[in-house]
Amino acid sequence: MNRTIITTDTPVTTLELAIPEQPLHTLSVLVNNQPGVLARIAQVFARRGYNIESLVVSPAADGRFSRMTIGARGEESGLDQIKAQCNKLIDVIHCYDHTSDDIVSKELALVKISVGPDRRAEALQIGEHYGCKTLDLSQDSLILMVTGDSGKLDAMIDMMSDFGIIELVRTGKVVMTRGSGTT
Amino acid sequence: MIAEARDGAQTLLKCLEAGGIEYMFGYSGGAALPIFDALETAGTKIKFVLARHEQGAVHMADGYARATGRPAAVLVTSGPGAGNTITGIMTAHMDSIPMVVISGQQVTWMLGKDAFQEADIFGITMPIVKHSYLVKNTDDIPRITKEALHIATTGRPGPVLIDMPKNISQGVCNAPLEAEIDLPGYHPDVAYDVNEAEVIAIADAINRSKRPVILAGHGAMLAHAGPELKELAETCQIPVTSTLLGKGIFPESHELSLGMLGMHGTAYANKAICEADLIMSVGSRFDDRIIGQADKFGRNATIIHIDIDPAEIGKMIKPDLQAIGDAKVILTALNKHVTRLQTKDWLAHLDGYKKRFPLNYKKQGGLKMQHILDVMDQLTKSRAVVCTDVGQHQMWAAQFCKTEAPWDWISSGGAGTMGFGFPAAIGAQLGRPDDIVVAVVGDGGFQMTLFELSTAVLQKTPVKILILNNHFLGMVRQWQELFFDNRKSGVDLEGNPDFVKLAEAYGAKGFQIKRPADIEKVLTRALEYNDGPCVINCEVVQEDNVFPMIPAGAALEDMIIEKPKYRMEKPVGST
Numbered sequence: 001m002n003r004t005i006i007t008t009d010t011p012v013t014t015l016e017l018a019i020p021e022q023p024l025h026t027l028s029v030l031v032n033n034q035p036g037v038l039a040r041i042a043q044v045f046a047r048r049g050y051n052i053e054s055l056v057v058s059p060a061a062d063g064r065f066s067r068m069t070i071g072a073r074g075e076e077s078g079l080d081q082i083k084a085q086c087n088k089l090i091d092v093i094h095c096y097d098h099t100s101d102d103i104v105s106k107e108l109a110l111v112k113i114s115v116g117p118d119r120r121a122e123a124l125q126i127g128e129h130y131g132c133k134t135l136d137l138s139q140d141s142l143i144l145m146v147t148g149d150s151g152k153l154d155a156m157i158d159m160m161s162d163f164g165i166i167e168l169v170r171t172g173k174v175v176m177t178r179g180s181g182t183t
Numbered sequence: 184m185i186a187e188a189r190d191g192a193q194t195l196l197k198c199l200e201a202g203g204i205e206y207m208f209g210y211s212g213g214a215a216l217p218i219f220d221a222l223e224t225a226g227t228k229i230k231f232v233l234a235r236h237e238q239g240a241v242h243m244a245d246g247y248a249r250a251t252g253r254p255a256a257v258l259v260t261s262g263p264g265a266g267n268t269i270t271g272i273m274t275a276h277m278d279s280i281p282m283v284v285i286s287g288q289q290v291t292w293m294l295g296k297d298a299f300q301e302a303d304i305f306g307i308t309m310p311i312v313k314h315s316y317l318v319k320n321t322d323d324i325p326r327i328t329k330e331a332l333h334i335a336t337t338g339r340p341g342p343v344l345i346d347m348p349k350n351i352s353q354g355v356c357n358a359p360l361e362a363e364i365d366l367p368g369y370h371p372d373v374a375y376d377v378n379e380a381e382v383i384a385i386a387d388a389i390n391r392s393k394r395p396v397i398l399a400g401h402g403a404m405l406a407h408a409g410p411e412l413k414e415l416a417e418t419c420q421i422p423v424t425s426t427l428l429g430k431g432i433f434p435e436s437h438e439l440s441l442g443m444l445g446m447h448g449t450a451y452a453n454k455a456i457c458e459a460d461l462i463m464s465v466g467s468r469f470d471d472r473i474i475g476q477a478d479k480f481g482r483n484a485t486i487i488h489i490d491i492d493p494a495e496i497g498k499m500i501k502p503d504l505q506a507i508g509d510a511k512v513i514l515t516a517l518n519k520h521v522t523r524l525q526t527k528d529w530l531a532h533l534d535g536y537k538k539r540f541p542l543n544y545k546k547q548g549g550l551k552m553q554h555i556l557d558v559m560d561q562l563t564k565s566r567a568v569v570c571t572d573v574g575q576h577q578m579w580a581a582q583f584c585k586t587e588a589p590w591d592w593i594s595s596g597g598a599g600t601m602g603f604g605f606p607a608a609i610g611a612q613l614g615r616p617d618d619i620v621v622a623v624v625g626d627g628g629f630q631m632t633l634f635e636l637s638t639a640v641l642q643k644t645p646v647k648i649l650i651l652n653n654h655f656l657g658m659v660r661q662w663q664e665l666f667f668d669n670r671k672s673g674v675d676l677e678g679n680p681d682f683v684k685l686a687e688a689y690g691a692k693g694f695q696i697k698r699p700a701d702i703e704k705v706l707t708r709a710l711e712y713n714d715g716p717c718v719i720n721c722e723v724v725q726e727d728n729v730f731p732m733i734p735a736g737a738a739l740e741d742m743i744i745e746k747p748k749y750r751m752e753k754p755v756g757s758t
């Protein structure tokens with residue numbers, strides 16, 4: 001499968017992925033807002049050879065706590081162990097895997113593309129299709145902001161790669177369960 | 184209420200004392216000076232024991248906890264002092280041993296600047312502690328100390344580190360000594376809520392089983408579940424095997440006891456597991472050294488896992504039934520629903536194995552470790568507290584020293600830490616001054632922490648140090664003989680000191696056993712010697728092998744009873 005690698009600041013490349021992709025899991029971890037907590041969680045993943053694909057840390061509604069939303073791929077059994085080990089940490093209030101839950105999921109990306117006056121209108125038109133906001137405009141570049149689910153961001157970035165992506169910053173996704181479910 | 188003027192260090196000691204700490208083992212240094220000074224000024228009843236190395240101090244606290252069920256504290260300085268505790272903390276963590284380790288630290292404004300003896304011990308120890316603190320505010324000390332003791336001793340116990348910058352321990356503490364615990368993510372009390380449905384499902388499975396086995400682990404010990412386990416085994420007539428750390432939770436002289444299972448366990452315990460139709464683990468974590476090849480373990484059995492730690496369920500073995508919680512509480516509930524089983528034939532069958540594959544050794548052909556341990560066991564009527572080091576002597580001690588009561592067997596299981604046995608025995612003896620404490624050590628491991636002879640002499644702890652001296656790193660040599668064509672590499676302990684003279688140089692008593700005929704006579708004298716530690720150097724045969732043996736990573740069925748004639752494959756498992 002050819003896949004566009006979109007997580008670096010280097011120019012977009014394509015590369016052959018050797019292993020079939022394992023499903024992406026989204027964990028939501030509510031933690032004490034304290035130094036060292038992120039390191040403890042990161043160690044739980046690293047020790048077992050799991051890579052954290054995306055990570056969003058932000059204050060929770062209750063100021064004593066922080067929310068971490070973690071995207072990671074890997075074997076189910078290994079992730080179950082990771083969840084259990086995260087839950088065991090004293091600083092973790094809870095750790096939920098929302099992969100199969102009814103959730104809303106959103107991500108934001110800033111995309112700086114290389115575009116001069118000749119193709120600017122075309123780029124803006126594509127951007128409009130994805131509901132992008134134009135944050136910056138210069139002679140030969142453009143910064144667009146796109147929000148939505150991760151698939152939409154992937155598609156937008158794919159389209160923009162045609163112009164040449166100079167820089168890309170994605171927040172990583174944040175999720176919330178619908179209705180009365182707890183995130 | 185206005186708090187009396189006290190500094191952070193005095194506050195720390197007062198809080199530790201209020202939390203039940205009796206002993207503190209450690210080693211001094213600059214960053215810990217205020218705390219050492221507080222030992223003199225705070226009027227504390229905590230007894231401080233100066234070790235000769237920080238690793239020794241941690242193992243002493245560990246041995247104390249394993250012998251008494253109560254935690255001790257460790258106090259060390261920053262940088263190298265804290266660094267020397269790593270092996271000890273890891274050993275305690277692997278075996279779920281409660282302790283509180285306090286490390287002095289650079290002053291807060293120098294943190295991260297590579298200041299003198301600054302080491303990020305909070306970061307370094309993260310994967311080997313149950314929890315840790317870097318104290319940034321003197322007024323937090325009462326709360327943090329209380330939390331640390333609470334965390335160390337509840338749920339699945341473990342070591343907790345408190346890194347204490349010098350300006351914090353030196354600062355004035357205005358907070359009252361009595362503080363509230365604030366741990367919104369920690370709920371050890373749920374372990375005492377019994378899920379009745381789970382228990383009934385387990386009881387049903389037991390009541391239907393024909394060839395059940397109970398596998399008792401350290402968790403049963405930590406939960407003080409001995410009486411409930413015995414009631415279950417006796418009511419249902421179920422045989423009991425234990426892990427290395429479970430030794431003593433069920434008396435090994437009991438007719439239902441199968442002894443220890445696993446890599447060097449009894450043949451009958453391993454065979455029982457292979458043939459069982461139900462295996463119920465109580466507080467074991469299905470360690471790789473007891474299950475061997477995981478996908479072949481208990482293939483034909485209903486597997487039940489009772490554990491306090493949800494993360495252990497399904498980690499190694501996926502159980503058919505489970506109960507998460509305190510073993511004592513769960514077994515109490517279970518005992519209400521089980522009945523006497525018709526296991527006569529099964530027990531008779533296992534007795535056949537006991538007769539066919541007994542633990543034995545030849546008394547001729549030189550001085551054997553097994554023989555010495557066997558006689559020691561008889562002379563102490565299996566009531567000594569046996570602390571082992573790691574190696575062949577450890578496995579033979581596990582086989583030949585019958586453990587009759589909980590807390591009488593002390594050994595580094597998960598970490599397999601050489602150098603553990605002797606300092607752990609000092610801690611055990613301080614915690615149990617009226618009991619006979621024997622440190623069973625190899626000539627290799629003893630030399631890793633032998634300098635604690637000073638500590639033992641000064642503390643007048645009458646630990647009996649039984650050195651089973653084969654002049655080799657015996658267990659490694661055994662693997663080289665069996666799996667590496669007997670090529671001996673890095674195992675010859677040429678240059679060993681004269682251990683008797685060494686003991687005398689430290690002011691301890693030295694004994695020597697050279698022939699089988701000496702064993703009883705010398706051991707009797709050594710066991711009676713109570714004026715301080717004694718060393719019994721036993722010049723045992725150099726090349727002997729521990730059997731039964733399940734090569735690492737092999738299935739329990741592949742156990743070997745004696746050295747095979749054929750050349751063995753290198754094991755797939757690590758150790």
Ligand SMILES: Cc1ncc(C[n+]2csc(CCOP(=O)(O)OP(=O)(O)O)c2C)c(N)n1
Pocket residue numbers: 572573574575576577599600601602624625626627628629651653655656657658659
């Ligand atoms: C600190 C440490 N280093 C290395 C090992 C690996 N190891 C396991 S057993 C063993 C040999 C132990 O030799 P000795 O203490 O003489 O006991 P014996 O096996 O001869 O009874 C070694 C080196 C270990 N377990 N711990």
